[in-house]
Amino acid sequence: MCELRTRCSTDLSDPEWEILCPLVPAVRPGGRPAKHTRREILNALAYWLRTGCAWRLLPHDLPPWQTVYHYWRRWQQVGVWERMLTELRERERVQLGREVSP
Numbered sequence: 001m002c003e004l005r006t007r008c009s010t011d012l013s014d015p016e017w018e019i020l021c022p023l024v025p026a027v028r029p030g031g032r033p034a035k036h037t038r039r040e041i042l043n044a045l046a047y048w049l050r051t052g053c054a055w056r057l058l059p060h061d062l063p064p065w066q067t068v069y070h071y072w073r074r075w076q077q078v079g080v081w082e083r084m085l086t087e088l089r090e091r092e093r094v095q096l097g098r099e100v101s102p
Contacts, residue, residue, distance in 0.1 A: 006061065011046065011047075012039060012043055017039055020042060023083060023087055024038045024080070025078070035063075040062065041071045045068060
C-alpha cells in the first residue's frame with residue numbers, strides 16, 4: 001500500500017529510519033506480501049507511544065491498529081525492542097566518547 005498521508009510530528013525522519021531500518025525484522029519470505037511498510041508500522045508505533053492513545057484510537061491514515069499491535073507484540077516477544085535500545089544506547093555512548101558498555 002503506497003498511499004500518501006499527512007506527515008505526523010512523530011514520524012521517523014530519514015536519518016532516524018536509516019538507523020532503525022537494519023534493526024527491524026524483514027518481511028518473511030514465502031508469505032503473503034506486506035500490506036504496510038515497516039517504516040509505517042514504526043511511525044504508527046511512535047505515534048502511539050508519544051500520544052499514549054488507545055490502540056483503537058490510532059488515526060485512520062496509519063496502518064490498522066490490529067496490524068500495529070500485532071507487530072508491537074511480536075517484536076516484543078522476539079526481543080526486537082531490547083536489541084534496538086541496546087544499539088541506540090551503544091551508539092550514543094560512542095558518540096559521547098565513552099566505552100560502548102559501562
